[in-house]
Amino acid sequence: MGQKITSRRRSDRCTAEFPLEFDITDGQGRPISGNKSREGVTLDVSKHGLSFIAEQIDETQLPELVDGMVMLALTVTLPDNKRSTLLARVAWANKFDNDSGGRYFIGVDFVSGDGIDALYKAAKSFSV
Numbered sequence: 001m002g003q004k005i006t007s008r009r010r011s012d013r014c015t016a017e018f019p020l021e022f023d024i025t026d027g028q029g030r031p032i033s034g035n036k037s038r039e040g041v042t043l044d045v046s047k048h049g050l051s052f053i054a055e056q057i058d059e060t061q062l063p064e065l066v067d068g069m070v071m072l073a074l075t076v077t078l079p080d081n082k083r084s085t086l087l088a089r090v091a092w093a094n095k096f097d098n099d100s101g102g103r104y105f106i107g108v109d110f111v112s113g114d115g116i117d118a119l120y121k122a123a124k125s126f127s128v
Contacts, residue, residue, distance in 0.1 A: 011047040016123035018042045020052060020076045024061060029073060029087045029112075040106075042076065045123035047116065049091065049109040050076075056102040057093070065090040072108060076115070078122045084115025 020042060024035045040054045057065075064070045074086045088108035096103045110116055 013044040013046045014120070014123040015044050016042055016126055018045075018076050018078060018119075018122070018126075020074055022054070022075070023073045024065070025071050025073045025087070027069070027071060029071060031073070032070065042123075043105070045120055047120050049088065049107065050074075050119075051105060051107040054104045054106050057104050057106075059102065062093055066093055071111060072106075074108070074113075076119055078118065079126050080122075082115075082118065084113065084119040086113030086115060086119070087111045088113075 018041065020040050021037045022040060023031050023037050025031050038054060038056055040052045043051045043053060061070070065072075068089050072088050072090060074084075074088055076084045076086070078084060088110050091107045091109050093107075094105045096105070
């Protein structure tokens with residue numbers, strides 16, 4: 001008899017593509033000087049996190065991101081043009097294959113934010 005495999009996810013994910021901006025912040029959510037806002041698009045959303053495509057990441061910052069030394073301040077634009085602002089910790093980051101432009105798939109866990117419920121509700125409603 002095989003082992004039962006259980007998912008590590010705490011909640012269901014909804015496939016949804018929403019534009020987002022993100023800033024690299026210190027552990028308290030304060031922007032790190034010298035960093036500029038970057039853009040991306042969500043791939044899926046849950047009540048506890050999301051994954052997205054980052055259009056450009058400074059690869060020298062990846063170790064700090066993945067080790068949780070810094071966090072991401074995310075602003076996701078919802079279909080009704082409202083914005084959800086979230087602070088998240090990077091769970092994983094994978095570079096696009098054969099991509100020299102610095103694009104990454106990134107998964108994050110929410111730390112805090114005033115728009116988590118609105119984001120998840122929008123994702124469920126507009127799931128692609």
